Amino acid sequence: xxxxxxxxxxxxxxxxxxxxxxxxxxxxxxxxxxxxxxxxxxxxxxxxxxxxxxxxxxxxxxxxxxxxxxxxxxxxxxxxxxxxxxxxxxxxxxxxxxxxxxxxxxxxxxxxxxxxxxxxxxxxxxxxxxxxxxxxxxxxxxxxxxxxxxxxxxxxxxxxxxxxxxxxxxxxxxxxxxxxxxxxxxxxxxxxxxxxxxxxxxxxxxxxxxxxxxxxxxxxxxxxxxxxxxxxxxxxxxxxxxxxxxxxxxxxxxxxxxxxxxxxxxxxxxxxxxxxxxxxxxxxxxxxxxxxxxxxxxxxxxxxxxxxxxxxxxxxxxxxxxxxxxxxxxxxxxxxxxx
Amino acid sequence: xxxxxxxxxxxxxxxxxxxxxxxxxxxxxxxxxxxxxxxxxxxxxxxxxxxxxxxxxxxxxxxxxxxxxxxxxxxxxxxxxxxxxxxxxxxxxxxxxxxxxxxxxxxxxxxxxxxxxxxxxxxxxxxxxxxxxxxxxxxxxxxxxxxxxxxxxxxxxxxxxxxxxxxxxxxxxxxxxxxxxxxxxxxxxxxxxxxxxxxxxxxxxxxxxxxxxxxxxxxxxxxxxxxxxxxxxxxxxxxxxxxxxxxxxxxxxxxxxxxxxxxxxxxxxxxxxxxxxxxxxxxxxxxxxxxxxxxxxxxxxxxxxxxxxxxxxxxxxxxxxxxxxxxxxxxxxxxxxxxxxxxxxxxxxxxxxxxxxxxxxxxxxxxxxxxxxxxxxxxxxxxxxxxxxxxxxxxxxxxxxxxxxxxxxxxxxxxxxxxxxxxxxxxxxxxxxxxxxxxxxxxxxxxxxxxxxxxxxxxxxxxxxxxxxxxxxxxxxxxxxxxxxxxxxxxxxxxxxxxxxxxxxxxxxxxxxxxxxxxxxxxxxxxxxxx
Ligand SMILES: [Zn+2]
Ligand SMILES: [Zn+2]
Numbered sequence: 001x002x003x004x005x006x007x008x009x010x011x012x013x014x015x016x017x018x019x020x021x022x023x024x025x026x027x028x029x030x031x032x033x034x035x036x037x038x039x040x041x042x043x044x045x046x047x048x049x050x051x052x053x054x055x056x057x058x059x060x061x062x063x064x065x066x067x068x069x070x071x072x073x074x075x076x077x078x079x080x081x082x083x084x085x086x087x088x089x090x091x092x093x094x095x096x097x098x099x100x101x102x103x104x105x106x107x108x109x110x111x112x113x114x115x116x117x118x119x120x121x122x123x124x125x126x127x128x129x130x131x132x133x134x135x136x137x138x139x140x141x142x143x144x145x146x147x148x149x150x151x152x153x154x155x156x157x158x159x160x161x162x163x164x165x166x167x168x169x170x171x172x173x174x175x176x177x178x179x180x181x182x183x184x185x186x187x188x189x190x191x192x193x194x195x196x197x198x199x200x201x202x203x204x205x206x207x208x209x210x211x212x213x214x215x216x217x218x219x220x221x222x223x224x225x226x227x228x229x230x231x232x233x234x235x236x237x238x239x240x241x242x243x244x245x246x247x248x249x250x251x252x253x254x255x256x257x258x259x260x261x262x263x264x265x266x267x268x269x270x271x272x273x274x275x276x277x278x279x280x281x282x283x284x285x286x287x288x289x290x291x292x293x294x295x296x297x298x299x300x301x302x303x304x305x306x307x308x309x310x311x312x313x314x315x316x317x318x319x320x321x322x323x324x325x326x327x328x329x330x331x332x333x334x335x336x337x338x339x
Numbered sequence: 340x341x342x343x344x345x346x347x348x349x350x351x352x353x354x355x356x357x358x359x360x361x362x363x364x365x366x367x368x369x370x371x372x373x374x375x376x377x378x379x380x381x382x383x384x385x386x387x388x389x390x391x392x393x394x395x396x397x398x399x400x401x402x403x404x405x406x407x408x409x410x411x412x413x414x415x416x417x418x419x420x421x422x423x424x425x426x427x428x429x430x431x432x433x434x435x436x437x438x439x440x441x442x443x444x445x446x447x448x449x450x451x452x453x454x455x456x457x458x459x460x461x462x463x464x465x466x467x468x469x470x471x472x473x474x475x476x477x478x479x480x481x482x483x484x485x486x487x488x489x490x491x492x493x494x495x496x497x498x499x500x501x502x503x504x505x506x507x508x509x510x511x512x513x514x515x516x517x518x519x520x521x522x523x524x525x526x527x528x529x530x531x532x533x534x535x536x537x538x539x540x541x542x543x544x545x546x547x548x549x550x551x552x553x554x555x556x557x558x559x560x561x562x563x564x565x566x567x568x569x570x571x572x573x574x575x576x577x578x579x580x581x582x583x584x585x586x587x588x589x590x591x592x593x594x595x596x597x598x599x600x601x602x603x604x605x606x607x608x609x610x611x612x613x614x615x616x617x618x619x620x621x622x623x624x625x626x627x628x629x630x631x632x633x634x635x636x637x638x639x640x641x642x643x644x645x646x647x648x649x650x651x652x653x654x655x656x657x658x659x660x661x662x663x664x665x666x667x668x669x670x671x672x673x674x675x676x677x678x679x680x681x682x683x684x685x686x687x688x689x690x691x692x693x694x695x696x697x698x699x700x701x702x703x704x705x706x707x708x709x710x711x712x713x714x715x716x717x718x719x720x721x722x723x724x725x726x727x728x729x730x731x732x733x734x735x736x737x738x739x740x741x742x743x744x745x746x747x748x749x750x751x752x753x754x755x756x757x758x759x760x761x762x763x764x765x766x767x768x769x770x771x772x773x774x775x776x777x778x779x780x781x782x783x784x785x786x787x788x789x790x791x792x793x794x795x796x797x798x799x800x801x802x803x804x805x806x807x808x809x810x811x812x813x814x815x816x817x818x819x820x821x822x823x824x825x826x827x828x829x830x831x832x833x834x835x836x837x838x839x840x841x842x843x844x845x846x847x848x849x850x851x852x853x854x855x856x857x858x859x860x861x862x863x864x865x866x867x868x869x870x
Contacts, residue, residue: 141410141413141414141417142404142406142410142414142428143414143417143418143424143427143428144427145427262427263417263418263419263423263427264351264420264423264476265418265419265420265423265806271354273352273353273354274352305413305417308410308413311409311410312410315407
C-alpha cells in the first residue's frame, strides 16, 4: 500500500497532511511552521506559527507584536496530528530553523534557507539525518565559492579604514534582516562611528534583545551634520541606494554585501564601488556536503539554480527533483520595513 | 603581476576619473619599465592576439574544475564573461608565483603560440595553479584577447606623462604609430629629452567640435577665422622625413602603401615636413566616400581601381617644416608657410592645397555653406587664425559647421537578432559614445546598412561576443558607425541623459577606430539651448 507523501506542494505552500500544517506557506493558513522571518518564508495572517525560540524577537518585529507565535527550542519535539515536528539550527539568520517532520519512522527535513559558514549572530547549521531532504540551492553553481568569513571581515574593515582616512563615508548595503547584523558583528568599531538606516536599526535592536552582542550603532538622523559621517560606516538596505536619503552623505564610497557580488558583472549592474561576497546561503561545496551529511535517499530542490543542481545530483547517482515553490532566494527584505 | 592586479582592482572599484588617474599615476611611477610598457599597451586597448580558442579554454577549465560541459555553460550564462567564468570555476592556486606582468606575457603567454595543443593545455594548467583572484582573471582576459577596464587611452597617456613630469602632448606623440612594449620603449616614452628617433611618427591629431549655433552668435568676428570646406574623406598626416614618406590615418593606421600616387609627389616635399589634410577620391571633382572606402577595402591595388578611384591629398595644415615642430605657431603663420610650400608642387600634383573660403562675413559664409551638398562636402570647418595646433579635442579653436548637424560617430556595443526577413541575423544594434573612458549606450539603430554590410556585421558579432544577456550580445567595441538622427533632447529615461529621434546608420566608418568615436559631451553639446 502506498501512502500519500509526507509533504507535498499545494496552492498555499508545502503541506503536511499527517500533521495538518504548512511549512513556510506563501498564503495565510491555519497552522504554519516557519523556518525564518524573511518575507518570502514568513507571510502575515496565519492562525498560528511554530517558530524557533531564538528568533522570537525577530518574528515579532516582522509579523507584528500580536502575531500568534508558538516558540519551540531547537530539538524540542512537538506532536502535530500523526506527525512529530522539531526545529534545528539552519545557520541562516537568528532563529532560522530546518524543519524535521517524522511519521512512523519516515523522516523529512526542510532546510529553509541555510548556510554552513560560521556566523557569530546565530546558531550554526546542524545536519539532520533524513530520508528526504528538501534543500534550497540559491547559489547552486560551482562558480559560487565563498571567501572565508575572516578574510571578508578584514576586507570590509580595510575598505572602511581607507575611506575614513580619506574623509569619505562608507555606505554598506546589506539586507536589513540577518545580513546587516552579521556585517555589523564583523566590523571593527575602533575605525569610526557606525550608523544605521531606519530599516535596519529596529532589527539590530531585535538581535540585541535576543542576546546577540553587536557593536553600538546610531540612527541616521540623530546627527544631521554632514561632517559627522566622514569617518562613519552606514548600514542601509539595498533599496536605499538611489533615494534622496543617500544624499546627506556627500560622495560616499558604496559597497554591497551579498553572495551575488562574487560575479563582477553583478556588482557593475548594481553600480557600487565594492562588492563583498558575504552570503547567508550555502555555496556549491557546502551544498554538496550538507546533502551528503543528511544521508537522504531523495533530495528535493527549491530556490535558485534548481535545474542545474537536480541534473548534477542525478549524474552523481542521487534521486533528485525540483520542487516548485515561491521562495525568492536572497532578496531585498519586507518593503514595509524600508525607511 | 600582483602590482598590475592591484592597479586593475583600483581602476575597477571606482567610476571617478580622478581616482583612476591617481591609481594609474602611482602604478607608472613605481612599475618596472617593462611592466609599465605592457600596462600602457594593454590599458590603451592594444590586443594580444588570441592564442587559444575559447572552446579549448572552456574544455580545459572544465577538466581542471571537474565539471561537465553543460554545467560550464550554465555557469557561463550566470557570469556572462568567459575569462571570469573560468577564473571562478578553477580550484584555488596551489603555489605562488612572483613573475611580473611582462614576464607573464613574454615568457608564459606569447610562447603559447608555438605550442601544440597538449603542450598548451599543460602550460595553462600550470599557469592556473599559480594564479588566484584578480591575477587569474587578468591572465584569462589577456588569454582571450579582450581587455576593458574603463580607462581611456587619453587617461593612460595623461597618467604616464604626469608620473614622469612630461607634457601630455609629448607622451601622446611618442605613443603614436608603431611601437612594441618593452622596457626600452617605456624609457623612451618618459625620457625628458626629445630624441625622437622614429622617422615615421605622426603627431596626435587635433580635432574639432560640432557647431550648432550660428557662428555670428558664438564665434565673434569673421576676420578672426579661417573657413574651409569640410571634406568627406580620410583625415591623414603625410610625413616626409629622411627621404621617406609615411601616410597615417587618424585611426593610427599606417596607410602609406595604399596611396602610391601620393608617394610620387611627396618626393618633392623637403625633408622634415608634416602635412595634415584629407585624402579624397578625386576625378575632376570629389567622388563619393563610398568609392574611397571601396578602394581602401581592396587587398591589392589593380590598375582598374587606381584608374576608377584616384586619390588626392588636400593639405590644410603644416605641422612640421625643416624638421621643426610648428604646432605652437598660430594657424595664420602655419597657413602662410603651407601655401608657400604647396606652390612648389607641379601642376596636377596629387598633393593640393585646401583653399580657404573667401566669403567676407558670416552671412556670405552661411550662403556658401548652403551649396555644400552640390559640392559633395559635409559643410564648413572654422578655425581660429591665432590658434595653435592642439592635441585631441579642445573646445574653442576648431569647429565643424555641418549641413547635416545631427551625426555622431559611435561604437557598436550590443547587438540583437532582427525579425522577419532579418531573423537569424544580428541587425538591431546599440551604439555607445565615450564617457569617462567607458562607452555609454547612446542610441539604437537598425537601418541604413546594405545587406552585404549587415552580413559582415553579423559575422563580426558572432565572432566577437563578450557577454550574453538573453537575446542580446555585448560585443568587442571595435566597429565605428556614423549615426544620423533628426532631433535630440534631454531625457531622464536614458542612461546617457539624451534621446534622439529616428536614429539610422549613415555609414560604417571603417577608417576610424573606437577611440576616434565621439564623446557624450559632443552629443550633449548638440542639444539646442532650452527655451
Ligand atoms: Zn532567507
Ligand atoms: Zn529564502
